[in-house]
Amino acid sequence: MSAPERIPPRSVTPPEDAAELLARGELTVRGRIREASNAALYCTVAYDGREAACVYKPVAGERPLWDFPDGTLAQREVAAWEVSEATGWGLVPPTVLRDGPYGEGMCQLWIEATADAELLALVDAEEPEPGWKAIGLAEVGEGRTALLVHADDERLRRLAVLDAVLNNADRKGGHLLPTGEGRLYGIDHGVTFNVENKLRTLLWGWAGEPLTQEAVDVLEGLREDLADGGALAARLAPLITGAELDATRARVGALLTSRTHPEPSGEWPAIPWPPV
Secondary structure: OOOOOOOOOOOOOOHHHHHHHHHHOEEEEEEEOOOOOOOOEEEEEEEOOEEEEEEEEEHHHOOOEOOEOOOOHHHHHHHHHHHHHHHOOOOOOOEEEEOOOOOOEEEEEOOOOOOOOOOEEEEOOOOOOOOEEEEEEEEEEOOEEEEEEEEOOHHHHHHHHHHHHHOOOOEOHHHEEEOOOOOEEEOOOOOOOOOOOOOOEOOOOOOOOEOOHHHHHHHHHHHHHHOOOOHHHHHHOOOOOHHHHHHHHHHHHHHHHHOEOOOOOOOOOOOOOOOO
16 A cells, blocks of 8 residues: 555544544545554544544554563553543543454544654754753764754653653654644554563653652642542553553652652663664
8 A cells, every 4th residue: 555645634623522533433544654663554534524634553463572462552552542631731642442444453643743843853062952951872873973862841841751651662753743733742652551661762851850840740640540449540441451550550659759750770771763
């Protein structure tokens, strides 16, 4: 199948309406997103006079991974959206689990990103300039290195906290989608919620720094929602295992105890490859 022609959404709806559209609408495949590591199909979804572009990732198209159970990536993507919604930050596009042309899979609202926002950069310097945070040194060829930096942006900082909760093992630059309206979304959350520490991200700029009070308040709310009988715990139970849910609770508790952004553990590569 050829690369898809971009079809903009014809009806912009609030997230709760978008979730209903994704779950109930008629799904039509328009093309395949070739750069994706697993099967990812560019689609339109139509329901009750509304239509939008979306991404459909069927479970049947998931490649096996040595450290995640087979056939679980779609559920993890939906679980990540549930946690994002519980934070109130809305950092993950509306995502549902549904049947489609190639069986059950994840269906996520398509986000049209802008190319204008500068979130990542390589600089020929030892220290980042004001407004930027250092990630680390990167090889740029011919034995040269440059400093990889990300913007000191409150939206990225929130995403760094969310990733710590999700135990995101693959936060690459290409997974950051800023919009023309000033929103920032993170996508591709299939490798999340592992019981082992697998946090790999480009958003290490705040490592070891105190969490903002906003983040602490959000984490307090998550701890309550994740407790036995909590609303979020009930929504996650069909999507991840009991051990993974307990590990998520533990990560939230650890963040609240330390009140700081996590630092690389040294037990796992800290930065995903390729980083973009």
